[in-house]
Amino acid sequence: MTANTRGRLFGKNVLEGTFRAAPDDDLFLGELLVAIDDATGRRYLFRVVDVTYGHEHREPGWAERVAGTLLSDDARDDAGAHPLYEAERRTYRVADCRCLGYLTPDGKEFRKPKSLPTQFSRVVSPEEADLAFLERSMGDLHVGVLRTGETTVDVPVGISGDSLAKHVGVFATTGMGKSNLMMVLAGAAMQANGRYGLLIIDPHGEYRTELARHPWAERRLRTYSSVKAPNVSALRVSLGEMTSDDLRTATGDTSRAQTEALFELERFYSSQYPGLSWLLPFSQLDDLVGFRDVDLGKSVALSTLQVLHRRARRICHLDAISADADVSVATQIERDLREGKVVLVDASGLDSTEELLVASFLTRKVLEAWQEAFLQDRNAHAGLPTVAVVLEEAQRVLSKANDADVNVFPRVAREGRKFKVGLVAVTQQPKLVDAELLSQFNTFFILGLADERDRNILRGSAKQDLSALHTEIQTLMPGECLLAGVDAPFAVPATIDLWSNALRDATPPPEPRAEAPVNVSAMLD
Amino acid sequence: MPLGAAPLDDVADRLAAILAGPSAVVTDTEDGELVIDGDLVPRPLTPAPTAPCETWAVDGGQALVRDARCLQVYVVRAGRCCFVDRVATVEEEGELRAHLVGVGQRAMELARLDGGLALPANTAIDVNLLRERVEWDGIERTIHEACEGALVLVDGDLRPDPRIPVPWVTDLLADATARGVTVVGVTKHTSLARGGAPLIGQLEAEADAALGGRTRWWARIGHSPAATGVPFTVVAARLDPDAAYSFRLDVAAGVDPEHAIAQVATVADDAAFPGYPYPLTVADRLAACPPWLREEAWMTLEERLHVAGIPADVLHRAFTDRHRMMERAS
Numbered sequence: 018m019t020a021n022t023r024g025r026l027f028g029k030n031v032l033e034g035t036f037r038a039a040p041d042d043d044l045f046l047g048e049l050l051v052a053i054d055d056a057t058g059r060r061y062l063f064r065v066v067d068v069t070y071g072h073e074h075r076e077p078g079w080a081e082r083v084a085g086t087l088l089s090d091d092a093r094d095d096a097g098a099h100p101l102y103e104a105e106r107r108t109y110r111v112a113d114c115r116c117l118g119y120l121t122p123d124g125k126e127f128r129k130p131k132s133l134p135t136q137f138s139r140v141v142s143p144e145e146a147d148l149a150f151l152e153r154s155m156g157d158l159h160v161g162v163l164r165t166g167e168t169t170v171d172v173p174v175g176i177s178g179d180s181l182a183k184h185v186g187v188f189a190t191t192g193m194g195k196s197n198l199m200m201v202l203a204g205a206a207m208q209a210n211g212r213y214g215l216l217i218i219d220p221h222g223e224y225r226t227e228l229a230r231h232p233w234a235e236r237r238l239r240t241y242s243s244v245k246a247p248n249v250s251a252l253r254v255s256l257g258e259m260t261s262d263d264l265r266t267a268t269g270d271t272s273r274a275q276t277e278a279l280f281e282l283e284r285f286y287s288s289q290y291p292g293l294s295w296l297l298p299f300s301q302l303d304d305l306v307g308f309r310d311v312d313l314g315k316s317v318a319l320s321t322l323q324v325l326h327r328r329a330r331r332i333c334h335l336d337a338i339s340a341d342a343d344v345s346v347a348t349q350i351e352r353d354l355r356e357g358k359v360v361l362v363d364a365s366g367l368d369s370t371e372e373l374l375v376a377s378f379l380t381r382k383v384l385e386a387w388q389e390a391f392l393q394d395r396n397a398h399a400g401l402p403t404v405a406v407v408l409e410e411a412q413r414v415l416s417k418a419n420d421a422d423v424n425v426f427p428r429v430a431r432e433g434r435k436f437k438v439g440l441v442a443v444t445q446q447p448k449l450v451d452a453e454l455l456s457q458f459n460t461f462f463i464l465g466l467a468d469e470r471d472r473n474i475l476r477g478s479a480k481q482d483l484s485a486l487h488t489e490i491q492t493l494m495p496g497e498c499l500l501a502g503v504d505a506p507f508a509v510p511a512t513i514d515l516w517s518n519a520l521r522d523a524t525p526p527p528e529p530r531a532e533a534p535v536n537v538s539a540m541l542d
Numbered sequence: 543m544p545l546g547a548a549p550l551d552d553v554a555d556r557l558a559a560i561l562a563g564p565s566a567v568v569t570d571t572e573d574g575e576l577v578i579d580g581d582l583v584p585r586p587l588t589p590a591p592t593a594p595c596e597t598w599a600v601d602g603g604q605a606l607v608r609d610a611r612c613l614q615v616y617v618v619r620a621g622r623c624c625f626v627d628r629v630a631t632v633e634e635e636g637e638l639r640a641h642l643v644g645v646g647q648r649a650m651e652l653a654r655l656d657g658g659l660a661l662p663a664n665t666a667i668d669v670n671l672l673r674e675r676v677e678w679d680g681i682e683r684t685i686h687e688a689c690e691g692a693l694v695l696v697d698g699d700l701r702p703d704p705r706i707p708v709p710w711v712t713d714l715l716a717d718a719t720a721r722g723v724t725v726v727g728v729t730k731h732t733s734l735a736r737g738g739a740p741l742i743g744q745l746e747a748e749a750d751a752a753l754g755g756r757t758r759w760w761a762r763i764g765h766s767p768a769a770t771g772v773p774f775t776v777v778a779a780r781l782d783p784d785a786a787y788s789f790r791l792d793v794a795a796g797v798d799p800e801h802a803i804a805q806v807a808t809v810a811d812d813a814a815f816p817g818y819p820y821p822l823t824v825a826d827r828l829a830a831c832p833p834w835l836r837e838e839a840w841m842t843l844e845e846r847l848h849v850a851g852i853p854a855d856v857l858h859r860a861f862t863d864r865h866r867m868m869e870r871a872s
Contacts, residue, residue: 079814086784086813099784099813102628102820 024112024140026052031130032116033485034063036140037071040108044068045166047489047510050114051143054134058122060147061134063114064507065166066485071111115485117507120147127506148172154504156180158205158213160198160462161513164497174511175205177504178213180460181405182439184430188447188475189464194496195443198462199407200227200516202441203359204523207237211357214404215441216350216383218376221409222365225249227516232525239353241346242363243337252337252362252375255345257294259378262423264293266414267374268328269424278317278325285312293332297340300329328370335371337364347382354383357402373414380406381425387436403437411442412449430457448474460502465493481508566737568763575701575771576734580762582741584749587758587779587800589807594724596692597625597809598632598684599821602677603829604669605836607843608861613644617839618672620680621828624688625809625821635828636680640839641672658710665705674703681725682714690722693805695822700727700774700792701766711772719796726802727774727792728822734763734778734790745778746788756783760803765795775799781810785817 024038034052038044044065052061072080083101090098101107116130127150148163148170156177163172176185189195199217203224206215210233217224228238229248241252261283265276286295302308309315309322332338339345353360362379364372383404390398406429408414414426429440431454442458444450448470455478463483466472472490476483481501483490486508490499496515501508514522570576600622607615617640624632641651651667655675665671677696684694702711718725734741741763749759760779766772773795780788781803791806793799812820847857 074814083813086816089784099782099811099816100628101813102625103630103824107814 021141022139023050023142024110026134026138026140027136029113031133034061034114034116034134036063036112036114038110038112038140040105040110042110044110044112046492047164047486048166049117049143049148049163049170049510050112050140051147052134052138052140054119054138056135059134060120060124061130061138062117062119062127062143062147063140064117064485064510065112066115067113067488069111069113071109073107073109115482120150124149126150129506143170145171151505151509154506155509156504157209158202159514160201160205161498161511164510164512169512174500174509176460176500176502178206178209179403180439180502180504181213181215181441182403182434182437183459183503184434184439184457185405185441185460185462186447186450186455186458186475187441187443187462187464188445188466188471189462189498190445190467192495193464193493194498194513195445195464196223197496197516198464198498198513199441199443200224201514201519203228203238203361203407204231204233204516204519207231207233207359208523209357210237210526212402214354214357214402215359215407216354216379216404217359217361217407218364218372218379218409219361220364220367220369220372222363224361225363228359228361230520232520232523236526237357238359238361239350240361240363241350243335243366244363249363250346250349252364253339253344253346254337254375254378255292255294255342255347256296256333256338256340257290257292257342258345258347258382259293259374260381261293262425263374263377263381265423266377266425267370267372269373269413269416269418272321274318274321275325278321281313281317282325294340296329297333300326300333302326332371332374335367337367337371337375347379350379351382351386354404355386355401369410369413376406376408377414377425380408380429384425384429384433384436384438387438388432391436398437401437403439405439405441407441407443409443411440411444412446415442415444415450415454417451427451427454430454445471447471450474452478460504461500463490463493463499463501463508464497465495466490479508481505483508560738563737563739568734568736568741570734575767576764576776577767578764580764580777582736582745582761582763584745584752584759584761584778584780586753587760587781587807588804589758589781590801590804593625593627593808594691594693594805595626595689596631597695597805597819597821598688598692599623599625599695599697599819599825600677600680600684601697601822601825601829602673602680603636603826603831604673605831605839606669607640607836607839609863610644610860613642613647613860614669615839615843616641616643616669616672617831617836618669618676619829619831620676621825621830622680622684623821623824623828625824628809630824633824633828636676638831638835638839639672639676640843641667643667643669643672659707661705661707671703671705674706678702678706678711678714685714685718685721685723685725688721688723692723693802693809694718694723694725695806695809695819695825696725696727697822697826698727699729699732699776699790700725700772700794702772708770708772715772715774715794716796719794724797724802724805725794726806728806728819729790729792730787730818732790734776742778742788742790746780749780749788758783758807759788760791760800762799763790766792768795777803779803779806780817781807781819782816785810787817789818 024036026034026036028035048065050063086099090096118127118129151172156175158178159173159175161174163170163174206213240249242249243252350360433439461479479501480503496513498511499508500511568578602620604618617638619636619638621636622634652661745761760777763776765775774792777791777799779791793802810819
């Protein structure tokens, strides 16, 4: 074998390939390799999806017998007593591959596989030129580099900012690098210098300090938090701006009795109080029994009313919630997003319901604003940046059970792309997301997923064929991912940049243009 | 006269009497020509401290290409390999030789086979002679190519087909000894018997009892009659402690058999088949004539016959196996 030959192709079909490799060739799942078809000049790109042992001997049990002999040598502390003569000829490895496509002989075009490479074609490691085509489809939001097996290749991997409107799913179990990916994506959005806006709802407050370290943060990051800190705006939203739909979305698991009670309360208060501002007088009620008996005509069970009362009191007591519409930051957030900024809403002081209440309100606000621009003035809309709402634990609002008309998030998933509003749904449990909604997501970042049901649901919804990548997804290490999207020609294996490296490597923003001194003499002339 | 009864029970009883009965006279049931004068006592075998400078192995292969019963087309070849420090330095499949055996073909085939053997004109020709001839030719070439101190392993015993002249083989083995080349034949399945029962199996059991389960051993069995046959010594040996089986080994006369099999033991430690010299498995693979090779040979022949104007149906009628047609009809 020549120095760079990894094997010889011998079997399978147009979409799959098997090749034989030397017994000591360290083949990895997910490794990208090239079969050179000398007859046609095409270079077929393959991805290793499994590696097995092979041997020349046809007798049943040959390998087991050899292993047995070696094992007995070990047991006698006599390893090496029985060498395997000509092991490199008698044993080998067989790599099962998926054919990803082929490069035309001129190397300019990458096409989907539709023909078989010549049998016994030489399989080699890819050269730089073999993967150059990928750069064209890796977009302007760079998040990492191409990975082949366990090594990385200097080919940037990312997504197009415009694809944010077609929704992005980030799927991973704990510790696989979701937060790192989100920060890197946010950093890339900042560096896009206004082309894209991101509204990140951060329930754990983990991004505030880190994102602020980015060289572009001063210009392109706006942080809102109920926690007071430098360069952080106070998070305040007005009850009057929020709707009962936001409340229902946030309290997705509301019982039927509670839902009916909410209707009754809205009916009672709606004439006097806009939006959810009725929560304030309701929360201040002392005589719930009297209110129920007299004002609601005993139409609501007292226990149900008590639950809603407690919830209303809690919401009204939150620092982030105000009865005063003038202090709301919603308009400012909308303005930030119109300017293509990354808006971080630190919801760490809020519980899950309250966080979703705020998220639902802001998402609806953005969707309605972009929708209005679309309907009123197409030119103005065309000038708006594409925006996406980043939501952690997205299964809370994207499950089948939550797919009600009142829920803004499924609406964004279904209609948002038209208005350039997308979702970046982060979840550990894609199986809990409604499959129909998941199919609206055009880009998947798949990090390690241990649960087979999670992998299966993604397999059925991804825009790329993931059917052979079951094992690879299972064996992804932290920071490794598969990027499946409509722009990429196949599910691209990638290693996400470490946030610390992304900070180090980020190009600083250009210096503001210095103002020219006033030329007084010219003015006088 | 009607046939006598032959129930399986009778066979089982007689077989039991042979296998379990007392040991008796040792014979070589195949030819009965061996002089059995060894003590048949398994004794420990120590492998040579180093492997021979070269270990060669030679094996013959054959295939019946087509059979018209009165005419047969065979291909034969001798595979050879050479190992130095457990690495193959020579691997030869051997030239594929084609032979036409049948009515009226003897003179032509004898002329092609002779090569200085002076084979009598009435020598019967069959596939055994064809294969052995090419095999011994391979052994001869190997002995001449091997370095001094080399070991040459031959698949099977050292007693050639009776039609191959004994003096020729005797001279060849003597030449090997003179060159310092040790020739050893390894027989996997021998007809050596004691009291009618397979001898090697009995020796294995006796060695286990006397020396323990995991030992290399060897036992002297006898030798060929110097006056009438090719001179060699016959031993049995278990060449590796983990060997599943022991084998008959023929060592060319003039070589110390213990020294020779100690050398063989140095190449009988392959993890896949401990106890069998690995180079012989390689020679076997090289010499093998698999079905695809047979078909390829036939296609070449067919092409020549077509050029010669032989109609396809003539060929078909000549070489079709009628048995197969019968089987299909049933």
